[in-house]
Amino acid sequence: MSERVTPPMHALPDGEAEISLVVRLPWEDVARLGQEAGRLAAQMQRPVTLDEAVSHRLRSVRPGAAHAKPAGEQPAAVASSVSVASLPRLSGTA
Numbered sequence: 001m002s003e004r005v006t007p008p009m010h011a012l013p014d015g016e017a018e019i020s021l022v023v024r025l026p027w028e029d030v031a032r033l034g035q036e037a038g039r040l041a042a043q044m045q046r047p048v049t050l051d052e053a054v055s056h057r058l059r060s061v062r063p064g065a066a067h068a069k070p071a072g073e074q075p076a077a078v079a080s081s082v083s084v085a086s087l088p089r090l091s092g093t094a
Contacts, residue, residue, distance in 0.1 A: 007019050007020055007021050008020045030050075033050050033053055033054060033057075034050065034053075036053040036056075036057055037049065037050055037052070037053035040052065040053050040056055
């Protein structure tokens with residue numbers, strides 16, 4: 001029987017929560033996240049980490065996800081819309 005591990009979570013003063021995760025991704029997904037960080041850095045006129053790029057990406061593609069819903073009520077389309085695969089492909093890749 002595998003043990004369920006809950007990631008560390010911290011409440012932030014601004015009312016948000018910070019969750020620390022370890023995610024295994026293919027290198028092409030990491031490259032797309034790097035591109036996203038580059039675009040965000042140009043827009044914000046400052047360096048941006050991959051963590052910030054991921055957070056920004058998740059926030060920008062969540063239509064109507066202002067409140068948590070029980071797992072049974074969450075539509076599958078919302079979960080799939082926040083995947084790294086929705087980032088633009090690198091030129092020259094399939």
